Amino acid sequence: MDRKQFFSVLDTFIQSPGKFTVLSHVNPDGDAIGSSLALSQFLEKLGHRVEVMVPNDFPGFLAWMPGASNIQVYDKDTENCDKILEASDLLFILDFNHISRSGGIRKTLESLKTKKILIDHHRDTDLSQFACALSETEVSSTSELVAETVLHYGEHYIDESIATNLLVGIVTDTGSFSHSIFHPETFAICAKMVEKAPSYNQIHQLIYDTFSENRLRLLGYSISNKMEILEEFNTAIISLNKEELARFDYQVGDTEGIVNYPLSLKKIRMSVLVTERQGVIRFSFRSKGNFSVHELAQNYFNGGGHTNAAGGTLNCSMEAALNQLHRVLPEYKDLLRKE
Protein backbone atom coordinates (compact mmCIF):
# COMPACT_ATOMS: atom_id res chain seq x y z
CA MET A 1 0.00 0.00 0.00
CA ASP A 2 1.59 3.28 -1.10
CA ARG A 3 0.91 6.70 0.39
CA LYS A 4 -1.84 7.51 -2.10
CA GLN A 5 -3.71 4.31 -1.31
CA PHE A 6 -3.22 4.87 2.41
CA PHE A 7 -4.67 8.37 2.28
CA SER A 8 -7.66 7.27 0.23
CA VAL A 9 -8.51 4.44 2.67
CA LEU A 10 -7.86 6.73 5.64
CA ASP A 11 -10.34 9.22 4.12
CA THR A 12 -13.14 6.69 4.40
CA PHE A 13 -12.38 6.12 8.09
CA ILE A 14 -12.24 9.75 9.14
CA GLN A 15 -15.13 11.17 7.14
CA SER A 16 -17.73 11.12 9.91
CA PRO A 17 -17.07 12.00 13.57
CA GLY A 18 -15.82 9.08 15.62
CA LYS A 19 -14.26 8.04 18.92
CA PHE A 20 -10.64 7.15 18.26
CA THR A 21 -7.72 5.99 20.37
CA VAL A 22 -4.13 6.63 19.33
CA LEU A 23 -1.86 4.00 20.86
CA SER A 24 1.89 3.89 21.08
CA HIS A 25 4.56 1.54 22.38
CA VAL A 26 5.81 0.47 25.80
CA ASN A 27 8.56 2.69 27.26
CA PRO A 28 7.39 5.54 25.04
CA ASP A 29 10.06 7.83 23.55
CA GLY A 30 9.92 11.28 21.95
CA ASP A 31 8.70 9.93 18.63
CA ALA A 32 5.98 7.79 20.23
CA ILE A 33 4.64 10.72 22.25
CA GLY A 34 5.22 13.39 19.58
CA SER A 35 3.60 11.49 16.71
CA SER A 36 0.65 10.36 18.86
CA LEU A 37 -0.10 13.81 20.27
CA ALA A 38 0.22 15.49 16.86
CA LEU A 39 -2.05 12.96 15.14
CA SER A 40 -4.65 13.23 17.90
CA GLN A 41 -4.61 17.04 17.69
CA PHE A 42 -5.08 16.87 13.94
CA LEU A 43 -7.95 14.38 14.23
CA GLU A 44 -9.61 16.58 16.85
CA LYS A 45 -9.52 19.45 14.37
CA LEU A 46 -11.53 17.25 12.01
CA GLY A 47 -14.18 16.87 14.71
CA HIS A 48 -13.28 13.48 16.23
CA ARG A 49 -13.00 12.61 19.90
CA VAL A 50 -9.51 11.27 20.44
CA GLU A 51 -7.59 9.76 23.35
CA VAL A 52 -3.85 9.13 23.35
CA MET A 53 -2.77 6.03 25.29
CA VAL A 54 0.58 4.44 26.15
CA PRO A 55 1.23 1.19 28.06
CA ASN A 56 3.44 2.75 30.75
CA ASP A 57 4.72 6.13 31.79
CA PHE A 58 6.93 8.30 29.59
CA PRO A 59 10.09 10.12 30.70
CA GLY A 60 9.72 13.39 32.62
CA PHE A 61 11.68 15.32 29.98
CA LEU A 62 8.70 14.91 27.62
CA ALA A 63 6.07 16.06 30.13
CA TRP A 64 6.09 19.66 28.84
CA MET A 65 4.91 18.64 25.37
CA PRO A 66 1.60 20.21 24.28
CA GLY A 67 -1.19 17.83 25.33
CA ALA A 68 1.08 15.45 27.29
CA SER A 69 -0.90 15.91 30.50
CA ASN A 70 -3.97 14.33 28.85
CA ILE A 71 -2.20 11.11 27.87
CA GLN A 72 -3.76 7.95 29.31
CA VAL A 73 -1.16 5.70 30.92
CA TYR A 74 -2.53 2.15 30.84
CA ASP A 75 -0.70 0.67 33.83
CA LYS A 76 -1.66 3.65 36.04
CA ASP A 77 -5.38 3.63 35.21
CA THR A 78 -6.09 0.22 33.70
CA GLU A 79 -9.84 0.05 34.28
CA ASN A 80 -10.54 3.42 32.70
CA CYS A 81 -8.16 2.69 29.80
CA ASP A 82 -9.94 -0.59 29.07
CA LYS A 83 -13.26 1.31 28.94
CA ILE A 84 -11.77 3.83 26.52
CA LEU A 85 -10.42 1.05 24.29
CA GLU A 86 -13.72 -0.84 24.30
CA ALA A 87 -15.63 2.32 23.37
CA SER A 88 -13.29 3.22 20.48
CA ASP A 89 -14.51 3.00 16.88
CA LEU A 90 -10.98 2.90 15.54
CA LEU A 91 -7.45 2.41 16.86
CA PHE A 92 -4.41 4.18 15.48
CA ILE A 93 -1.19 2.24 16.12
CA LEU A 94 1.80 4.57 16.09
CA ASP A 95 5.57 3.95 16.18
CA PHE A 96 5.30 0.18 16.70
CA ASN A 97 4.14 -2.66 14.49
CA HIS A 98 4.02 -5.70 16.70
CA ILE A 99 1.65 -6.56 19.54
CA SER A 100 4.61 -7.62 21.70
CA ARG A 101 5.45 -3.91 22.01
CA SER A 102 2.07 -3.01 23.55
CA GLY A 103 3.00 -3.93 27.14
CA GLY A 104 0.02 -4.36 29.47
CA ILE A 105 -2.45 -3.31 26.75
CA ARG A 106 -1.74 -6.53 24.86
CA LYS A 107 -4.51 -8.62 26.42
CA THR A 108 -7.20 -6.06 25.73
CA LEU A 109 -5.88 -5.41 22.23
CA GLU A 110 -6.00 -9.10 21.43
CA SER A 111 -9.60 -9.37 22.61
CA LEU A 112 -10.88 -6.39 20.58
CA LYS A 113 -12.16 -6.65 17.01
CA THR A 114 -11.77 -2.90 16.43
CA LYS A 115 -10.14 -1.90 13.13
CA LYS A 116 -6.54 -0.70 13.37
CA ILE A 117 -4.67 1.86 11.31
CA LEU A 118 -0.89 1.73 11.38
CA ILE A 119 1.54 4.63 11.02
CA ASP A 120 5.06 3.37 11.67
CA HIS A 121 8.67 3.20 10.45
CA HIS A 122 9.85 -0.14 11.88
CA ARG A 123 10.82 -3.18 9.84
CA ASP A 124 8.99 -6.47 9.22
CA THR A 125 5.40 -5.31 9.45
CA ASP A 126 2.62 -7.88 9.14
CA LEU A 127 0.24 -5.74 7.09
CA SER A 128 -2.63 -8.22 7.42
CA GLN A 129 -3.20 -6.93 10.97
CA PHE A 130 -4.28 -3.50 9.77
CA ALA A 131 -7.20 -1.96 7.88
CA CYS A 132 -4.67 0.36 6.30
CA ALA A 133 -1.03 1.15 6.91
CA LEU A 134 1.49 3.89 6.30
CA SER A 135 4.49 1.69 6.94
CA GLU A 136 7.79 3.04 5.62
CA THR A 137 11.24 2.27 6.95
CA GLU A 138 13.21 4.86 4.97
CA VAL A 139 11.94 7.80 6.99
CA SER A 140 13.41 9.44 10.07
CA SER A 141 10.49 8.74 12.36
CA THR A 142 6.80 8.08 12.76
CA SER A 143 6.47 11.82 13.37
CA GLU A 144 7.70 12.46 9.83
CA LEU A 145 4.94 10.16 8.51
CA VAL A 146 2.35 11.96 10.65
CA ALA A 147 3.66 15.27 9.28
CA GLU A 148 3.19 13.93 5.74
CA THR A 149 -0.33 12.85 6.65
CA VAL A 150 -1.34 16.22 8.10
CA LEU A 151 0.30 18.07 5.18
CA HIS A 152 -1.63 15.87 2.76
CA TYR A 153 -4.84 17.28 4.24
CA GLY A 154 -3.50 20.84 4.24
CA GLU A 155 -0.70 22.90 5.74
CA HIS A 156 -3.25 25.07 7.55
CA TYR A 157 -3.83 22.18 10.00
CA ILE A 158 -0.29 22.58 11.36
CA ASP A 159 -0.48 24.79 14.44
CA GLU A 160 1.99 25.51 17.24
CA SER A 161 1.17 22.34 19.19
CA ILE A 162 1.26 19.97 16.22
CA ALA A 163 4.50 21.55 14.93
CA THR A 164 6.16 21.31 18.34
CA ASN A 165 5.13 17.69 18.90
CA LEU A 166 6.31 16.62 15.45
CA LEU A 167 9.64 18.41 15.86
CA VAL A 168 10.22 16.61 19.17
CA GLY A 169 9.59 13.27 17.45
CA ILE A 170 11.90 13.98 14.53
CA VAL A 171 14.66 15.56 16.63
CA THR A 172 14.73 12.71 19.16
CA ASP A 173 14.53 9.86 16.62
CA THR A 174 17.38 11.33 14.56
CA GLY A 175 19.60 12.16 17.55
CA SER A 176 19.26 15.86 16.68
CA PHE A 177 19.64 15.20 12.95
CA SER A 178 22.74 13.04 13.34
CA HIS A 179 21.33 9.77 11.92
CA SER A 180 18.25 8.20 10.27
CA ILE A 181 18.08 10.93 7.64
CA PHE A 182 17.19 9.18 4.40
CA HIS A 183 16.17 12.11 2.20
CA PRO A 184 16.15 15.92 2.11
CA GLU A 185 12.37 16.03 2.66
CA THR A 186 13.00 15.48 6.38
CA PHE A 187 14.58 18.93 6.51
CA ALA A 188 11.88 20.44 4.31
CA ILE A 189 9.22 19.13 6.69
CA CYS A 190 11.15 20.40 9.70
CA ALA A 191 11.45 23.83 8.09
CA LYS A 192 7.65 23.95 7.81
CA MET A 193 7.31 22.91 11.47
CA VAL A 194 9.93 25.41 12.68
CA GLU A 195 7.92 28.16 10.93
CA LYS A 196 4.88 27.27 13.03
CA ALA A 197 6.58 26.34 16.31
CA PRO A 198 7.37 29.03 18.87
CA SER A 199 11.16 28.53 19.08
CA TYR A 200 13.30 25.67 17.85
CA ASN A 201 16.09 26.57 20.30
CA GLN A 202 13.69 26.37 23.19
CA ILE A 203 12.31 23.00 22.05
CA HIS A 204 15.84 21.62 21.89
CA GLN A 205 16.60 22.93 25.37
CA LEU A 206 13.38 21.52 26.79
CA ILE A 207 14.33 18.06 25.50
CA TYR A 208 18.05 17.97 26.17
CA ASP A 209 18.96 20.49 28.86
CA THR A 210 16.81 19.06 31.62
CA PHE A 211 19.21 16.57 33.22
CA SER A 212 19.30 16.09 36.96
CA GLU A 213 22.81 16.10 38.40
CA ASN A 214 22.45 12.35 38.99
CA ARG A 215 21.62 11.71 35.34
CA LEU A 216 24.73 13.49 34.08
CA ARG A 217 26.91 11.73 36.66
CA LEU A 218 25.41 8.38 35.60
CA LEU A 219 26.43 9.19 32.02
CA GLY A 220 29.96 10.02 33.15
CA TYR A 221 30.17 6.85 35.22
CA SER A 222 28.84 4.74 32.33
CA ILE A 223 31.54 5.98 29.97
CA SER A 224 34.54 6.23 32.26
CA ASN A 225 33.92 3.20 34.49
CA LYS A 226 31.69 0.83 32.55
CA MET A 227 32.46 1.09 28.83
CA GLU A 228 34.03 -2.13 27.60
CA ILE A 229 35.72 -1.94 24.19
CA LEU A 230 35.95 -5.15 22.21
CA GLU A 231 38.47 -4.19 19.53
CA GLU A 232 38.05 -7.52 17.78
CA PHE A 233 34.40 -6.77 17.05
CA ASN A 234 34.54 -2.96 16.77
CA THR A 235 31.98 -3.03 19.55
CA ALA A 236 31.44 -1.20 22.82
CA ILE A 237 29.32 -2.53 25.67
CA ILE A 238 28.07 -0.62 28.70
CA SER A 239 26.13 -2.50 31.36
CA LEU A 240 24.30 -1.01 34.34
CA ASN A 241 22.81 -3.21 37.02
CA LYS A 242 20.03 -2.36 39.49
CA GLU A 243 22.43 -1.30 42.26
CA GLU A 244 24.32 1.04 39.95
CA LEU A 245 21.11 2.63 38.69
CA ALA A 246 19.87 3.03 42.28
CA ARG A 247 23.15 4.68 43.28
CA PHE A 248 22.36 7.47 40.80
CA ASP A 249 18.68 7.58 41.88
CA TYR A 250 17.56 6.27 38.47
CA GLN A 251 14.42 7.88 37.04
CA VAL A 252 12.61 6.74 33.87
CA GLY A 253 14.54 8.08 30.87
CA ASP A 254 17.86 8.59 32.67
CA THR A 255 19.71 6.02 30.54
CA GLU A 256 18.30 7.45 27.31
CA GLY A 257 21.11 8.52 24.97
CA ILE A 258 23.96 6.78 26.82
CA VAL A 259 24.19 4.11 24.12
CA ASN A 260 25.00 6.72 21.44
CA TYR A 261 28.24 7.99 22.97
CA PRO A 262 30.54 5.03 22.15
CA LEU A 263 29.61 5.42 18.46
CA SER A 264 31.56 8.67 18.46
CA LEU A 265 34.73 6.53 18.63
CA LYS A 266 36.10 6.15 15.13
CA LYS A 267 36.72 2.43 15.49
CA ILE A 268 33.32 1.53 16.93
CA ARG A 269 30.61 0.15 14.63
CA MET A 270 28.21 -1.12 17.26
CA SER A 271 27.34 0.08 20.73
CA VAL A 272 25.27 -1.89 23.23
CA LEU A 273 23.72 -0.68 26.47
CA VAL A 274 22.54 -3.42 28.82
CA THR A 275 20.38 -2.39 31.78
CA GLU A 276 18.66 -4.31 34.54
CA ARG A 277 14.97 -3.39 34.78
CA GLN A 278 12.15 -4.82 36.88
CA GLY A 279 12.94 -8.48 36.52
CA VAL A 280 14.28 -8.28 32.95
CA ILE A 281 17.43 -7.28 31.15
CA ARG A 282 16.98 -4.62 28.45
CA PHE A 283 19.27 -4.22 25.48
CA SER A 284 19.71 -1.08 23.43
CA PHE A 285 21.69 -1.49 20.22
CA ARG A 286 23.10 1.22 17.94
CA SER A 287 25.30 0.87 14.86
CA LYS A 288 26.96 2.91 12.16
CA GLY A 289 26.83 2.00 8.47
CA ASN A 290 25.38 -1.23 7.12
CA PHE A 291 25.62 -3.39 10.20
CA SER A 292 22.05 -4.31 11.13
CA VAL A 293 21.35 -4.35 14.84
CA HIS A 294 17.76 -5.21 13.91
CA GLU A 295 18.89 -8.69 12.80
CA LEU A 296 21.00 -9.18 15.91
CA ALA A 297 18.18 -8.07 18.24
CA GLN A 298 15.66 -10.21 16.40
CA ASN A 299 17.83 -13.32 16.24
CA TYR A 300 19.09 -13.39 19.81
CA PHE A 301 17.40 -10.80 22.04
CA ASN A 302 13.62 -11.09 21.41
CA GLY A 303 13.57 -7.68 19.84
CA GLY A 304 14.15 -5.67 16.71
CA GLY A 305 13.77 -2.12 15.46
CA HIS A 306 15.79 -0.51 12.68
CA THR A 307 19.08 -1.20 10.91
CA ASN A 308 20.98 1.27 13.10
CA ALA A 309 18.86 1.29 16.29
CA ALA A 310 17.15 -1.64 17.93
CA GLY A 311 16.20 -3.00 21.31
CA GLY A 312 15.43 -6.29 22.98
CA THR A 313 14.97 -8.06 26.30
CA LEU A 314 16.08 -11.25 28.00
CA ASN A 315 14.57 -12.83 31.06
CA CYS A 316 17.73 -13.74 32.92
CA SER A 317 20.47 -12.38 35.15
CA MET A 318 22.82 -9.60 34.04
CA GLU A 319 25.67 -12.07 33.98
CA ALA A 320 23.79 -14.48 31.72
CA ALA A 321 22.71 -11.62 29.47
CA LEU A 322 26.29 -10.41 29.00
CA ASN A 323 27.43 -13.98 28.38
CA GLN A 324 24.81 -14.34 25.66
CA LEU A 325 26.02 -11.12 24.02
CA HIS A 326 29.67 -12.23 24.10
CA ARG A 327 28.67 -15.67 22.81
CA VAL A 328 26.90 -14.38 19.69
CA LEU A 329 29.40 -11.67 18.68
CA PRO A 330 31.79 -14.04 16.83
CA GLU A 331 28.96 -14.89 14.40
CA TYR A 332 28.87 -11.21 13.38
CA LYS A 333 32.61 -10.62 13.44
CA ASP A 334 33.05 -10.34 9.65
CA LEU A 335 30.12 -7.94 9.28
CA LEU A 336 31.32 -5.84 12.21
CA ARG A 337 34.83 -5.58 10.79
CA LYS A 338 33.78 -4.76 7.23
CA GLU A 339 34.60 -1.18 6.25
Ligand code: 5GP
Ligand atom coordinates in the same frame (compact mmCIF):
# COMPACT_ATOMS: atom_id res chain seq x y z
P1 5GP B 1 15.79 1.90 22.24
O1 5GP B 1 17.14 1.30 22.24
O2 5GP B 1 15.84 3.40 22.11
O3 5GP B 1 14.91 1.41 23.32
O4 5GP B 1 15.10 1.38 20.90
C1 5GP B 1 15.68 1.57 19.64
C2 5GP B 1 14.68 1.24 18.56
O5 5GP B 1 14.35 -0.13 18.60
C3 5GP B 1 13.36 1.98 18.71
O6 5GP B 1 12.94 2.36 17.42
C4 5GP B 1 12.42 1.00 19.29
O7 5GP B 1 11.12 1.21 18.84
C5 5GP B 1 12.97 -0.34 18.80
N1 5GP B 1 12.86 -1.34 19.87
C6 5GP B 1 13.28 -1.21 21.14
N2 5GP B 1 13.03 -2.34 21.85
C7 5GP B 1 12.43 -3.18 21.00
C8 5GP B 1 11.89 -4.51 21.15
O8 5GP B 1 11.95 -5.13 22.22
N3 5GP B 1 11.33 -5.06 20.05
C9 5GP B 1 11.27 -4.39 18.85
N4 5GP B 1 10.68 -5.02 17.81
N5 5GP B 1 11.73 -3.16 18.68
C10 5GP B 1 12.31 -2.56 19.73
Ligand code: MN
Ligand atom coordinates in the same frame (compact mmCIF):
# COMPACT_ATOMS: atom_id res chain seq x y z
MN1 MN C 1 10.27 6.06 16.13
